[in-house]
Amino acid sequence: MKRPELKTELRVFAAEVVVYGVFVSGYLWALHRYLGGWLDHLFTDRRLAYAVVALVLVIAQGILLEQLTHVLAQWIMPKRFRREDRHP
């Protein structure tokens, strides 16, 4: 095991969690406030549209949050550890 690298990555990860937490709290609040009513309306009246929107939303959030965590990791991580192509 590459312990120094692991230790650095875990420290970077902890910092990332804090920054990520602030972003995500705001995002979830906005999501609930502005999309909650609309999604409930779709769920009740237009089920097919709701199914499509649900799938699109979860895929879009998956890609968006992956990008966000990637950018955060690059921003916080020391330069010498910035390698995405490592393989055991």
Next chain:
Amino acid sequence: MNFPISQAHLAPSVLVALGFVVGALGGFFGVGGSFIAGPALFGLGLPMNFVVGTDLAHIVGKSIVAARKHHFLGNLDRKLAVLMVVGTVPGVEAGARTVEALKRAADIDLVIGVAFIVILVAVSGFMAWEGWATLRHRPTRAEKKNGDHSAFSFVAKRVQRLRLPPYVSLPVSGIPRVSVWAIFGVSLAGGYLSGLLGGGAGYIRMPSMIYLLGVPTHIAVGTDLFEVIISAGVGTFTHALKGNVDILIALVMHAGAAIGAQLGAYLTQYISGPRIRLAFVPLPLVGAAIVAHALLTGQHAP
């Protein structure tokens, strides 16, 4: 916080924490984690129909994060992943139809619950034996160089020698030739169990890819996540049509899962293939224990 679609009142922090745990497990082992998230959501007070659909929706988002992370780490065999979709999709449909048939013919909770326990205990027992035997086995020079070996690799070699055309080569997985039918069989079985028992069925597909096809553990984890996206995506759409998905709950859970999946995927870099497989052993047992508890106490297993 009140979630208007399911009329459930749940704390977002608990949902994010649950998502984080399931995400970390998924990123590390390449499984959806439905056998932990499902019972937990049920325990938090979400109605059972919303448990199944919402869990599937959050698995889609979480698996996208983990699969992309594994892709960057070189753990995704795209050719194998695309070939497996051909078996996964009809498998999910066949499993869902079996559920409909069982609804009419038998006590569905008992039949599916017992099947779930038997499969999970068998997978866990086999992986414990194999992981232990592999760690005790002295690896050859080639195996040492590769960093991943298995005491059960003779079965994968036999499957790879199967004379059943057409054949395909999988250079990313280091497999020079394998019958397309073997890949189709593994993906069909995984999809079927996903449709029958819910979740992404990574607990059966990931070990099958390693032991039957001979895919290295790290690549099996990354590639399995891609299959989980497909099977859980199909499941999410059909359950949403039936009114079983509270997408707001899924999105909140996914916010925690996204960061957990990243941690799990990073940790795979530091642990060898046989040790990842050995660490996987208790997971199916936890799922089996939860289902057994639900059956014995009369709750409906998700």
